[in-house]
Amino acid sequence: MDKLIIANKEFQSRLFLGTGKFGSTKLMEEAVLASDSELVTVALKRIDLETDTDTLLSHLNHSHINLLPNTSGARNAKEAVFAAQLSREALETNWLKLEIHPDPKYLMPDPIETLKATEELVKLGFIVLPYIHADPVLCKRLEEVGTAAVMPLGSPIGTNKGLRTIDFLEIIIEQSKVPVIVDAGIGAPSDAAKAMELGADAVLVNTAIAVAGNPAEMAKAFKIAVKAGRMGYEAKLGGIKNNASASSPLISFLD
Amino acid sequence: MSFKEIYDSQNWEEAKATIYNKTSLDVEKALSAKRRTLEDFKALISPAAAPYLEQMAQLSHQLTQKRFGKTIQLFVPMYLSNECNNICTYCGFSFDNKIKRKTLSADEILREITEIKKSGFNHILLVTGEANHTVHVDYFKKAIEIIKPHFANISIEVQPLDQNEYEELQQSGVYAVLVYQETYHQDKYKEYHPKGKKSNFYYRMETPERIGNAGIHKIGLGVLLGLEDWRTDSFFCALHLDYLQKTYWQTKYSLSFPRIRPAEGIVVPEKTITDKELVQLICAYRLFNEDVEISVSTRESEIFRNNIIKLGVTSMSAESKTNPGGYSVEPESLEQFEISDERSAKQIATLISDNNYEPVWKDWDKSFQ
Numbered sequence: 001m002d003k004l005i006i007a008n009k010e011f012q013s014r015l016f017l018g019t020g021k022f023g024s025t026k027l028m029e030e031a032v033l034a035s036d037s038e039l040v041t042v043a044l045k046r047i048d049l050e051t052d053t054d055t056l057l058s059h060l061n062h063s064h065i066n067l068l069p070n071t072s073g074a075r076n077a078k079e080a081v082f083a084a085q086l087s088r089e090a091l092e093t094n095w096l097k098l099e100i101h102p103d104p105k106y107l108m109p110d111p112i113e114t115l116k117a118t119e120e121l122v123k124l125g126f127i128v129l130p131y132i133h134a135d136p137v138l139c140k141r142l143e144e145v146g147t148a149a150v151m152p153l154g155s156p157i158g159t160n161k162g163l164r165t166i167d168f169l170e171i172i173i174e175q176s177k178v179p180v181i182v183d184a185g186i187g188a189p190s191d192a193a194k195a196m197e198l199g200a201d202a203v204l205v206n207t208a209i210a211v212a213g214n215p216a217e218m219a220k221a222f223k224i225a226v227k228a229g230r231m232g233y234e235a236k237l238g239g240i241k242n243n244a245s246a247s248s249p250l251i252s253f254l255d
Numbered sequence: 256m257s258f259k260e261i262y263d264s265q266n267w268e269e270a271k272a273t274i275y276n277k278t279s280l281d282v283e284k285a286l287s288a289k290r291r292t293l294e295d296f297k298a299l300i301s302p303a304a305a306p307y308l309e310q311m312a313q314l315s316h317q318l319t320q321k322r323f324g325k326t327i328q329l330f331v332p333m334y335l336s337n338e339c340n341n342i343c344t345y346c347g348f349s350f351d352n353k354i355k356r357k358t359l360s361a362d363e364i365l366r367e368i369t370e371i372k373k374s375g376f377n378h379i380l381l382v383t384g385e386a387n388h389t390v391h392v393d394y395f396k397k398a399i400e401i402i403k404p405h406f407a408n409i410s411i412e413v414q415p416l417d418q419n420e421y422e423e424l425q426q427s428g429v430y431a432v433l434v435y436q437e438t439y440h441q442d443k444y445k446e447y448h449p450k451g452k453k454s455n456f457y458y459r460m461e462t463p464e465r466i467g468n469a470g471i472h473k474i475g476l477g478v479l480l481g482l483e484d485w486r487t488d489s490f491f492c493a494l495h496l497d498y499l500q501k502t503y504w505q506t507k508y509s510l511s512f513p514r515i516r517p518a519e520g521i522v523v524p525e526k527t528i529t530d531k532e533l534v535q536l537i538c539a540y541r542l543f544n545e546d547v548e549i550s551v552s553t554r555e556s557e558i559f560r561n562n563i564i565k566l567g568v569t570s571m572s573a574e575s576k577t578n579p580g581g582y583s584v585e586p587e588s589l590e591q592f593e594i595s596d597e598r599s600a601k602q603i604a605t606l607i608s609d610n611n612y613e614p615v616w617k618d619w620d621k622s623f624q
Contacts (some may be wrong), residue, residue, distance in 0.1 A: 021324020022610040046622040048377065048407075073623045075505060104507040105500065105546050158322055185299045213303045 004201055006179050007095075007148040009066075013038050015226040016068070016181065016198065017219070018206025019056065020046070027215050035219035040070040040239045041097045041204065044083050045212045046053055048091040057091075068129065070097035076110070077117035084121055096121060097151070098138065100129040107157045115145065116241050119244040122146035131183055134165035136172050143178055150176060151204065152185035158207045160187025163194055187226030189218075196229025197237060258464060265494070267440055270297075271487040277301035286310060290330045290409070291543050296493050304339035304613035308535055310452035315538035315567040318545050323609040327396045327617045328570040329600065330410070333373055334551075334579040335398055336361050338593065339384025341451030343437075345515055347591045348384040350451060354589045358383075358390055363584045364401050365619045366583035374574055377617040378408040380433070382577075382591075384451060385414035392420045396427045403428045408619035412473070414452070420523040421469035426459060429495035430619060433475030434462045435513065438482040439491035447482055463495065467503030474499060474508055475550070485528045489536055493543060500544075509548035510540055510569070516554050516592035532557055534566060541567035551595040560596050560603075564610045 004011040016039045022028035032040055040060060047069075048054045060067065065142035069087035077100065083097050098121065100114050101107040113137065114130050121128045127148045132138055134152035142150055148204055152172055155161035162185060163169060173180050179201035186192050192203045212218035264465060277298040285295035286307060299452035336358035339348045347354070359367065371379070379402065383390050395413065402409060411424065414501060421432065435540045438444050470513065473545050476496055478488040480499050496508055512533060528536070549568050551560060553575040560571065576582055577591040598606075604614040 021320075021326060022613060023325035024608060024613050043406075043618075045618055045623070046615070048617050048619075073619065073624075079623050083620065086620070086622045100507045105504065160321070207321065207324070210324050 001227070001234060004179065006129075006201075011038050011202070012036070013223070013226075014202040014230055014244055015192070015222055016040065016202055016204040017209065018204060019043075021207055021210035022215060023210075025055050025059040025074060028056075028210070031209050031215040031219040032065065034058065034216040035209070035223050037219075037223075038064055039066050039068050041070045041071040041181050044069050044075045044087045047090070049086070066095070067091055067093055069093065070093050070099050070131075072099045072101075074100050075102040075113075076100065076111040077120065080113070080117045081120050081124070082108070083109045084117075084126060085124070088126070094125045096129065097240040098128050104193070109133060111154070114138075115141055118142055118147050122169065129181065129207075134167060134172060135166035136175060139172050139176055139180075143176070147178060149179040149181055149201070151181045151183040154182050154191065155185030157184040159185055160208055161185050162187050162191040163198075166194075166198070167197070170198060189221045192222050193229035193232070195224040196226055197232045202226075257461070258495060259461060261494065261498055262460065262491070264269075264449045266471060267487060267489070270490055271484060273297055273419060273448070273450065274301050274486050274490060278288070279303050279306070282307050284574050285542070286314070290361045293490070293543075296539060297490055297545040299542055300489055300536060300566065304535060304539070305531075308531065308538070311535065311538040312566050315541040316565050318333075318541055319549075319567045319569065321571050322545050323548075325612045326615045328378065329376065329563060329604065329607075330380055330381050330408075330550075330572050331374070331376040331600070332380040332412075332572055332575050332577070333367055334365070334382045334577055334581060334591065335373060335394075336383040336386065336390045336391055337387035337589070339451075340387070340454040341385050342401055342449050343453065344447050344449070345479070347589060354583060357579045357585065358386070358394075359398075359579050359584065360395065361581060362400055364398055366584055367580065367594065368402055368405050372405055375604075375616055376600065377440075378574070378619070379406045379408070380410045380412055382439055383413045385451065387414065389451065390414075392423055392447050393545060395424060399424070399429065401428045403621070406619060415459050416465070418465040418468050421466050421471055425471050426467055426624075428621070429471065431470050431473035431475060431509070432466045433477075433509070433511065434459070435475075435477040435511065436460055436492065436495070437479045438489055439478065439495075440483045440623060443483050457587070460495075463499050464502070467499060467506055470505075472507060474503070474506055476508065477511040477513060479515060480512050480528045480533070481526050483526055485526065485536065489540075493540070496544065496547065504582070507571060508544075509550055511550045511552065512537065513552065514554060516595070533539045533559075534563070537567050538561070543573065552591065553596040554612075556595045557598065561606060564607060564612060571603060571607075573598065573600040584586060 017037045071080040071083045129149045131151045143179045155164040179204040182195040182200045183204040281298035282304045285298040337348045412433040550570045578588045607614040
């Protein structure tokens with residue numbers, strides 16, 4: 001399988017995980033390890049930067065796991081940039097999942113503030129992965145200001161509804177020069193496989209694993225699904241046809 | 256349109272009648288609806304829904320886990336003052352109740368938080384009565400200045416203020432403002448609150464709009480269960496929540512379900528709500544509103560709190576003292592009400608873990624204004 005490269009960094013796994021919503025940090029750690037994921041996102045607001053013994057971070061202390069701090073809680077570009085700088089200092093990484101959702105009900109990302117913050121953060125030296133609507137034009141605009149990847153949503157966050165934005169995801173994948181990571185709404189391993197078959201470069205999953213009856217087993221299921229989907233994509237899927245191919249050609253008399 | 260206009264267009268008795276006339280058919284329709292309306296909410300809080308409680312609890316459990324995960328946030332209340340110029344006939348801090356009054360000084364606040372921090376809290380709720388000459392915005396700002404370095408998240412439950420005052424408090428670091436209407440029954444409200452600034456029903460009811468206009472992150476609503484018919488009161492509270500959520504769409508909302516508790520020198524009103532009915536109410540709110548935060552305090556018994564964790568709740572207080580200075584300065588002074596669950600924060604965290612939920616001590620950061 002091809003390796004995934006984001007901002008010159010190589011990843012073996014195309015499955016990224018969120019760390020919220022788990023019943024315990026231990027279950028979270030088990031799921032992360034079972035998934036083989038190398039990139040996990042953590043909400044800055046959940047981390048106690050003032051103590052050295054934050055339980056969330058201590059459970060993620062494995063050499064193959066890279067932290068992707070996120071700005072969940074920020075309502076505008078200004079707050080997000082401020083939070084990003086704090087997290088860079090505290091967690092010693094310039095990678096950032098940019099989340100700006102002024103709407104606490106459906107956590108819909110604000111495209112205008114996100115574009116503004118991405119531009120500013122790129123100038124400040126951040127590797128920015130913004131969480132956005134599946135908006136192909138916004139993706140191109142983000143590319144222009146130097147985003148490292150785009151993270152369009154499959155359906156509203158936490159809903160487990162799968163790839164409701166599939167038509168737009170296809171356009172984004174077709175047009176994108178940066179990795180496309182489908183984030184939010186992936187509810188089952190089959191959704192993740194589907195996203196990979198479409199040509200997404202990676203998926204980020206949280207609720208579907210965290211709230212599962214057995215999070216570690218579900219993480220493993222996602223690992224396999226993501227691999228299968230990617231292999232299917234690389235092996236070039238046969239197109240879908242509405243009719244069977246005619247075995248007796250009709251125009252062979254022209255030859 | 257303001258909420259006052261919506262409220263004025265409603266009639267208490269009519270609303271009450273529609274709730275009590277709901278049938279099992281209405282309940283079943285509400286249970287199977289994809290998005291639930293206020294009429295569905297009425298059905299879910301109606302007596303007709305009682306036989307469906309297990310089904311409601313299962314749905315509430317699922318919806319809460321989907322939105323909030325297997326987590327419960329922990330917070331601690333800290334009473335800054337029990338001075339109060341209001342007469343609230345059910346409250347231990349009532350003006351006409353002859354108790355010793357106390358407002359914490361800067362030094363005392365520091366002593367209290369030093370004690371509280373030992374239990375591991377990072378979210379704090381500041382509570383006062385209403386004494387506008389001594390416990391005012393400047394007092395709050397000074398208190399917050401002392402508290403802010405020690406806590407990630409500060410909420411307040413104080414007298415209703417003006418919009419500009421909320422703006423000042425927002426700037427100084429207040430995340431959430433809780434203000435309960437007590438009851439939406441206007442005449443009964445006046446009976447329970449005969450004297451003081453609080454006797455102004457509309458000023459109190461319009462407080463969440465002033466909080467929303469001021470850009471505060473979260474607004475807490477609720478009724479004091481026991482003052483009036485809980486079903487009708489809760490319908491009005493849901494109506495209020497619905498209005499606010501559509502108007503101030505950038506704001507988060509939380510609900511609390513204070514049940515009247517005994518306190519020194521007061522007579523407890525009789526419109527009680529049973530444990531079973533309170534579970535019905537909590538589940539009905541969750542089914543009506545999938546993203547509202549739901550908080551349960553130490554007013555509730557150990558056994559109730561042990562079992563409510565999985566039914567829709569998202570935050571719990573622990574180790575609470577309801578008297579100013581209760582943690583270290585003056586542990587023996589009179590409380591606003593008697594708490595019921597006296598277990599330590601550590602015990603509550605263990606209880607949450609034992610239910611396979613994660614106790615969350617920090618879910619906010621000072622870096623967000």
